[in-house]
Amino acid sequence: MTSTPAYDPSLLTGLSAFPLTPLTGETLDEDSYTGLIERLVLAGVDSITALGSTGSYAYLDTEERARVAQLTVDSALDIPVLVGVGALRARDVLTNVRSAEDAGAQGLLLAPVSYQPLTEDEVFELFRTVADSTDLPIVVYDNPGTTHFTFTTELYARLAALDGVASIKIPGFPLSPAGWDERIGEIRAAVGNEVTIGISGDAHGAEGLIAGCDAWYTAVGGTVPEPLLEITRAAELGNADQARELSAGLQPLWDLFAEFGGSLRVSAAIAEHLGLVGADSLPLPVRDLDASAKRKVAEVADHLDLG
Amino acid sequence: MTSTPAYDPSLLTGLSAFPLTPLTGETLDEDSYTGLIERLVLAGVDSITALGSTGSYAYLDTEERARVAQLTVDSALDIPVLVGVGALRARDVLTNVRSAEDAGAQGLLLAPVSYQPLTEDEVFELFRTVADSTDLPIVVYDNPGTTHFTFTTELYARLAALDGVASIKIPGFPLSPAGWDERIGEIRAAVGNEVTIGISGDAHGAEGLIAGCDAWYTAVGGTVPEPLLEITRAAELGNADQARELSAGLQPLWDLFAEFGGSLRVSAAIAEHLGLVGADSLPLPVRDLDASAKRKVAEVADHLDLG
Numbered sequence: 196m197t198s199t200p201a202y203d204p205s206l207l208t209g210l211s212a213f214p215l216t217p218l219t220g221e222t223l224d225e226d227s228y229t230g231l232i233e234r235l236v237l238a239g240v241d242s243i244t245a246l247g248s249t250g251s252y253a254y255l256d257t258e259e260r261a262r263v264a265q266l267t268v269d270s271a272l273d274i275p276v277l278v279g280v281g282a283l284r285a286r287d288v289l290t291n292v293r294s295a296e297d298a299g300a301q302g303l304l305l306a307p308v309s310y311q312p313l314t315e316d317e318v319f320e321l322f323r324t325v326a327d328s329t330d331l332p333i334v335v336y337d338n339p340g341t342t343h344f345t346f347t348t349e350l351y352a353r354l355a356a357l358d359g360v361a362s363i364k365i366p367g368f369p370l371s372p373a374g375w376d377e378r379i380g381e382i383r384a385a386v387g388n389e390v391t392i393g394i395s396g397d398a399h400g401a402e403g404l405i406a407g408c409d410a411w412y413t414a415v416g417g418t419v420p421e422p423l424l425e426i427t428r429a430a431e432l433g434n435a436d437q438a439r440e441l442s443a444g445l446q447p448l449w450d451l452f453a454e455f456g457g458s459l460r461v462s463a464a465i466a467e468h469l470g471l472v473g474a475d476s477l478p479l480p481v482r483d484l485d486a487s488a489k490r491k492v493a494e495v496a497d498h499l500d501l502g
Numbered sequence: 503m504t505s506t507p508a509y510d511p512s513l514l515t516g517l518s519a520f521p522l523t524p525l526t527g528e529t530l531d532e533d534s535y536t537g538l539i540e541r542l543v544l545a546g547v548d549s550i551t552a553l554g555s556t557g558s559y560a561y562l563d564t565e566e567r568a569r570v571a572q573l574t575v576d577s578a579l580d581i582p583v584l585v586g587v588g589a590l591r592a593r594d595v596l597t598n599v600r601s602a603e604d605a606g607a608q609g610l611l612l613a614p615v616s617y618q619p620l621t622e623d624e625v626f627e628l629f630r631t632v633a634d635s636t637d638l639p640i641v642v643y644d645n646p647g648t649t650h651f652t653f654t655t656e657l658y659a660r661l662a663a664l665d666g667v668a669s670i671k672i673p674g675f676p677l678s679p680a681g682w683d684e685r686i687g688e689i690r691a692a693v694g695n696e697v698t699i700g701i702s703g704d705a706h707g708a709e710g711l712i713a714g715c716d717a718w719y720t721a722v723g724g725t726v727p728e729p730l731l732e733i734t735r736a737a738e739l740g741n742a743d744q745a746r747e748l749s750a751g752l753q754p755l756w757d758l759f760a761e762f763g764g765s766l767r768v769s770a771a772i773a774e775h776l777g778l779v780g781a782d783s784l785p786l787p788v789r790d791l792d793a794s795a796k797r798k799v800a801e802v803a804d805h806l807d808l809g
Contacts, residue, residue, distance in 0.1 A: 254590050256563075284561045286786070311766055313787060314789075320787065324786075341619075456619060456621070457618070459618055478591050480624045480625070480628040482624050482627070
């Protein structure tokens with residue numbers, strides 16, 4: 196691609212923080228939500244991605260999602276806001292695109308959420324439909340643990356060739372540093388230099404950035420941004436050893452994710468412990484960790500001085 | 503459990519047919535839908551389950567689902583109607599329960615649809631919440647290929663002990679007849695005799711019924727009920743050899759499911775070939791089979807004299 200992107204290419208680099216979307220009962224807890232956004236603004240994150248998996252997008256209806264998009268943009272001051280627009284049905288994806296545009300979002304995150312397993316062509320056509328419908332840059336959201344769709348590197352390449360696709364959010368893997376170099380090199384060769392690559396899976400953020408990822412799309416960084424920003428800045432300055440050391444210092448946090456089924460319930464427990472959200476802030480049937488697990492999370496949060 | 507069920511125990515036995523929910527563009531194709539229901543009534547199925555996976559429930563909003571539930575009951579004459587009420591969010595499940603009740607459904611089908619992986623306790627609490635909210639009997643819908651939740655036999659037993667849980671819909675597996683006997687015996691021991699066991703996975707229906715399943719929850723039987731009713735009646739009469747022979751005669755149909763990623767797109771292609779629904783009746787991003795695959799489906803449908 197030789198055309199000039201219609202957006203600032205730095206938009207999809209650095210640390211993008213994924214806030215929780217706390218509920219009270221079945222209702223959006225707007226005060227807590229804007230508190231989370233203000234916290235990210237104060238920390239100086241590079242962008243905020245509302246309505247990622249951590250933001251429970253898949254559980255919210257189109258009206259709730261429009262409201263969250265607007266609250267985010269209204270609270271984010273000059274920090275760019277990306278909005279997750281994925282949904283099981285393409286019709287609802289397009290509705291979410293319109294509400295994100297109306298809110299003033301600067302970019303979109305799109306996951307191929309599936310119930311019936313989707314084919315590569317179906318996923319490609321979904322992204323093409325969205326890209327044709329908006330001028331906002333699109334982050335391709337690869338998260339097989341939740342969407343149950345597995346991207347191939349070839350599909351990354353097909354999507355990267357679409358006008359509008361601006362970044363690929365890849366899942367973390369337990370690879371060696373050399374393994375990360377190889378994997379990121381392979382993706383870079385497939386998607387070119389005008390599409391950024393962002394790592395997710397918080398335990399793997401440091402290695403991903405060191406291996407050449409442009410961005411860290413971080414779940415727990417939406418709740419405790421500072422330690423993840425430190426790692427990001429170290430990696431951006433080329434201080435690989437420092438980035439690794441900082442990430443290793445957070446190992447008790449990464450261990451919690453492994454023990455308690457991922458980052459969502461742990462992030463909610465940290466946010467509750469820090470007084471940022473209430474108990475039972477997740478959308479049922481998803482539930483809080485039990486009391487004993489919450490105590491363990493609180494101990495780790497205190498030990499690591501999170502928040 | 504010694505209490506008398508509040509429903510006719512024969513409700514959740516025999517052949518329950520799962521119709522497609524055809525769309526025209528993004529709009530429910532009501533005429534085609536009621537045509538599909540009338541066809542099932544004429545065939546004499548034992549029950550109709552609207553809004554199963556084959557009925558694209560996961561893609562429809564609560565208003566669309568209320569409408570489909572009502573259309574089904576209104577068209578089904580004296581055939582009992584079950585309605586799928588699953589949704590990612592518990593709030594929406596309960597809304598669907600209310601609309602199914604309002605429509606006059608005689609039972610509910612509930613799948614633990616997941617985006618964030620759910621724990622056993624979260625799934626149990628979802629079923630308990632629904633069972634506490636309705637007097638209608640509930641079919642537990644185990645379909646890991648779409649819901650991405652895997653039931654244990656122990657969880658079947660916990661759920662079967664809930665007042666209101668009346669049937670377990672189990673996925674099909676490629677087991678030997680002896681393997682099926684063992685598996686169904688194991689489930690029967692776990693759930694007791696007052697909860698029916700229903701087989702799904704159409705290629706495995708005959709073996710499941712022969713091994714003692716009480717019901718066949720059939721996807722393609724929502725589109726071509728007669729040949730599946732023949733198998734069901736043979737098994738019910740104890741004619742295992744005949745049931746197996748009839749199922750083996752449909753092997754070209756089972757092979758299509760294996761080749762084309764399951765029964766949904768194949769069922770839609772058969773329905774289109776038979777003039778029951780239009781092209782592109784599935785909810786985007788799910789698409790029709792391509793032209794060459796549709797030709798193959800049409801050839802098999804003609805060869806087997808389906809419809």
